Amino acid sequence: MTHSWPSVLAQLNIPNIIGDGFSALAFGPLIDRLKQAEADEDEDIQLVCRILACAAILHFHPDSEKTPYGSPTDNVRNRLFDRGQMTAEASTVFSAVAEHVEHSSLQARANDLLWVFAKDHAAGQRAVQHYLDVANQAKDSEEWVRDIDALVRAANLSLSLGRGAVERATVTAALEKHAQDPRLGTTWAAARLMEMLLERGAGEPVTYSVIATQYAQAAQDAQHWHLAHHYWIIASKWHSRADNTAARNAARIDAAEMRVADGETALQGGGKKLYAASWIExxxxxxxxxxxxxxxxxxxxxxLIDLQADSVEEFGTISVPLGEEHFRNVLELARKQVKADDPTDAVIKLGRVATEQSVGALRKAAEEELSAPSLRSLFSTKYVDGMGRMKASTGTSDEARIDELMRQRQTLTHQTFAFPFLYEARTALLDEHIIHRDHLMPLLDGNPFIPAGHSYAILLGLEAGLRGDFITAASLLTPKFETLLRHILEHSDVITTSLAADGVQDSIELNRLLREDEFLEPLRRWLGEDFVFELQGLLVSRYGYNFRNDLAHGLVPDSLAQRIGELIWHAALRIVCLPIPPNASKVEETLTTPQNS
Structure with missing residues (x-):
């Protein structure tokens, strides 16, 4: 088909359709015109409208030098492209638009697309000039701040083309022209331009340190704390360029004080102490x-300490609607599990119950969640101890994130299965039997996994847990896990002490025993992979309860000790009741739970 592009484009009158700018907002008017052309059976108009509509919905990232329109995978369904390459039709239309339509925004975009996707160097050079035209036309109007994207794209595009001189002079001129404009002191526009200057080593440091300080002060006076912080940081960078260390440090201090102001302003407005604490931190x-x-x-x-302590009261609860049937099944299973004629046998049966979910299931669910995009993935998570102090935050590596998600599901399993199961099992056991120390002693006497001299404290802890005093149980049993695990490792001929050059030997502490492979492998052979993962979450993982470490430092309030102490008590009982077959099936797998469904 032979196209007479000047007449086609004149007939279409694109500027009248899309207005002053070219953005995603042009999509609707172009589609309306496309429908009209389809009714008129005008194939030339249809082609142009279709191509330009597809261009309008490309995600434009002017700050990105390499992928201003996203990666090829982002545009796989866009009809401008075929297997990652711009189609011949699209290239033809953009070339015609760039040549024959007097519309700076559209000409800039058409030439830019020809450069990015067709590597037309001349088109890239034309795009720079058209983007500068857009910025220059706009900077004398009310729309200059809105159209700063054009200037930013011109700067990045000219760098990729090897034309830095024009970009530097234009950015500098634009910023200096508007340096006294008080509106820019409460917008991010000048911040973007200054950051570009800093990255390229352009701009006179003393001049721009003064301008950045003016913008920071204007934003601060307007109580735009985030913006003021950003400008103070930029001012500190200009001071660094000027080798003014005292002024740089003063600007950094002012920036930090904006964080404090943000938190205090939130408190004054009735905001949460947790929010204020995060900014103070x-x-x-x-x-x-x-x-x-x-x-x-x-x-x-x-x-911060006062705010964190008070913020603990602000934490809410998350309800998981599992339904009555789920809990009826859990409670029925718990009663059956501890049914026995002999009290000691009943306790042993409870000690042979594994309440955790399998590591394989936890990892699979975590990997699926990590690979599936969700709103939750946009936000980081902070983990706090019983005093409201942050002990961990969202992992940075994929493996750390997987471990974090596995621990979250592990905690959910405690809420939906372990806690109700253990409560009902213990209650059923006490309803059926009157438990004395004499019934617990057979579990401890001659137990090869309990070193000599430790049985009595373990006995007192198990007894306290049976009667529901989990604060006492946790206080007595938690320090014993290191001894118990070390004793188990010694059965595998694993050395659990270190030898210094001067001959001093120190026992390897619990954090290493539950984290390093040389200890984990033999522990998994004795206890099973799932139980070892459970012990990590209970005792030493910052994504879990970290109970042993927090208890040792006095960070566990009574309410938390009573709650988590039930899991600590049962974990100790399980070790006392060894051997448990490492690959024994989990009792919760007989239930239909949300994690397994």
């Missing part, structure tokens, strides 16, 4: 290492 991190801030950091630390 951020301010402390930013102040560290700045000379002369030691006393300020100390004051903020005291404020």
């Amino acid at each position: 951020t301010a402390i991190r930013e102040l560290r290492g700045i000379p002369g801030t030691k006393e300020r950091v100390r004051a903020l630390r005291l404020q």
Whole structure:
């Protein structure tokens, strides 16, 4: 088909359709015009409208030098492309539009697409000039801030073309022209331009440090704390370029104080203490290492401790609607599991119950969640101890994230299965039997997994747990896990002490025993992979309860000790009741739970 592009484009009158700019907003009017062309059976108009509509919905990232329109996989369904390459029809239409349509925004975009996807160098050069035209036309109007994307794209595009001089002069001129505009002090526009100058080593440092300080102060006066923080940081970078260390540190201090102001303003407005604490904590991190801030950091630390302690009361609960049938099944299974004529046998049966979910199932669910995009993945998670202090945050590597998600599901299993099961099993056992110490002694006497001299404390802990005093049980039993696991490892001829050069031998502590492969492998052979994973979450994992470490440092409040102490008690009982076949099937697999469904 032979196209007379000047007449086709004149007939279409694109500027009248899309208005002053070219963006995703142009999609609707172009589709309306496409429908009209289909009714008129005008194939030329249809082609142009279809191509331009497809271009309008490309995600435009002006700050990205390499992928301003996303990766090839992002555009796999866009009809502009065929197997990652721009189609001949699209290239023809963009070339015609770039040549024959007097519309700076559209010409810039058409030439830009020809450069990015067809590697037309001349088109890329034309795109730079058209983008600069858009910015220059807009900077004398009310739309300059909105159209800063054009200037940013011109800068990045000219770099990829090897034309830095025009970009540098234009960015500098645009910023200087608007340096006194008070509106820019409360927008992110100048921040973007300044960051570009800093990245390229452009701009006069003293001049721009003054401008950045003015913007920071304007945003601060307007209580736009995030924006003010950003400009203070930019000001500190300009001071660094000017070798003014004192001014740089002062700007960094001002930036940190914006974090404090953010938290305090939230509190004054009735906001949560947890939110305020997070900003105080951020301010402390930013102040560290700045000379002369030691006393300020100390004051903020005291404020943070008070806020964290008070914030614990703000934590809510998440309800999991499992239904009555699920819990009826759990309770029925618990009663059956401990049914025995002899009290000692009943306790042993409870000690042979594995309440955790399998590691394989947890990992599979975590990997599926990690691979599936969700709104939740956009936010980080903070884990706090009983005093409201952060003990961990969202993992950065995939493996750390998988471990985090596995621990979250492990905790959910405790809520939906372990806690109700153990409560009902213990209650049924006590309803059926009157348990004395004499009934527990056979579990301890001659037990090869309990080292000499430790039986009595374990006995007292197990007894306390049976009567529901899990604070006492946890206090007595938690320190014993290191001894019990070390004793188990010694049965496998694993050395559990270190030998220093001077001959001093130290026992290897629990964190290493439950984290390092040389200890984990033999423990898994004795206890099973799933139970070892359970012990990690209970005792030493920051994504789990980290109970042993928090208890040792006095960070566990009574309410948490009573709650988690039930799991600690049962874990100790399970070790006392060894041997448990490592690959024994889990009792919860007989139920239909959300995790297994």
